[in-house]
Amino acid sequence: MTAPFSTLAEFRSALAAAPAPSEAARQGAEARNGQLTKPPGALGRLEDLAIWYAGWRGDARPRIDAPQVLVFAGNHGVTARGVSAFPAEVTAQMVANFEAGGAAINQLSQAAGARMQVHPLDLDRPTADFTQGPAMSEAEVVAALATGWDAVDDGTDLLVTGEMGIGNTTSAAAVALAVFGGAPGDWTGRGTGVDDAGLALKTRVVAEGLAANPGATRDPLEALRCLGGRELAAMAGAIARARVARIPVILDGFICTAAAATLEIAVPGALDHAVAGHVSAEAAHAPILKRLGKAPLLALNMRLGEGSGAALAINLLKASIACHSGMATFAEAGVSGS
Secondary structure (H helix, E strand, O other), X not given: OOOOOOOHHHHHHHHHOOOXXXXXXXXXXXXXXXXXXXXXXXXXXXXXXXXXXXXXXXXXXXXXXXXXXXXXXXXXXXXXXXXXOOOOHHHHHHHHHHHOOOOHHHHHHHHOOOEEEEEEOOOOOOOOOOOOOOOOOHHHHHHHHHHHHHHOOOOOOEEEEEEEOOOHHHHHHHHXXXXXXXXXXXXXXXXXXXXXXXXXXXXXXXXXXXXXXXXXXXXXXXXXXXXXXXXXXXXXXXXXXXHHOOOOEEEOOHHHHHHHHHHHHHOOOOOOOEEEOEOOOOOOHHHHHHHHOOOOOEOOOOOOOOOHHHHHHHHHHHHHHHHHHHOOEHHHHOOOOO
């Protein structure tokens, strides 16, 4: 499906018009869950996940056959400020690694039976340094949103979005600060492993970004434009497309969640089709999940990005659906129920 928007206002309208989940399918899944050969609630959160997924897919007895992992890559002008432990050239080098099948996300996607694609976005043309003004023009952020939107396959039944972009924890921290408020230090972490001096620099840069873009605090989509990066916007576009198509989403770490948060704040309910795959070791991830009301499925101290934590959680959701749709009911198994 080609992106049906050419402005941020049109993107917001497309997101606001997204359909609700099927209440009939949700109720049917809930009824089936109550008849399965297990004590009520014995599978805990797996039961809730299956019912949630069924509602979004419009099928009381769904399957997961076509999960998709999308990794978007972008470069950031703010890296010139020295906010990362790695040089900007690493972004393109890691894209080559993804394309060669050599990254962690390649292995995790394969283990989950997911199709994985990487989409580099103008790596030779970094976004502007957001401490001097907006990172992107409206045309640039809309193009990135459209790249994400168009990357979602029509046949996908579960979506994960990941990212690669040196400097993007700084960008995500600035977006989170604009959207949720607080102090710059609340949202700024060590990212790729900067030392104490590097963390202090990142925190100052995030504060400077907000000072240079005061309009970012008034509109979350403007926060994405002014403080985000192309890969953050592309993730947001893909997640929005999934919402419109009623495709469930597993959110990844801090950067993915910060990008997705702009959708929820812009249009409340925009992330109802999404669960948090994990809580990462990046300090601000747990607080942003709490603000969004998303309880993570996994907590493994991961901080890689790339969609890795969310991809790992695909198998957990698959297990939930396998139990829900594959188990026999008491009547089918000839077992006496309560």
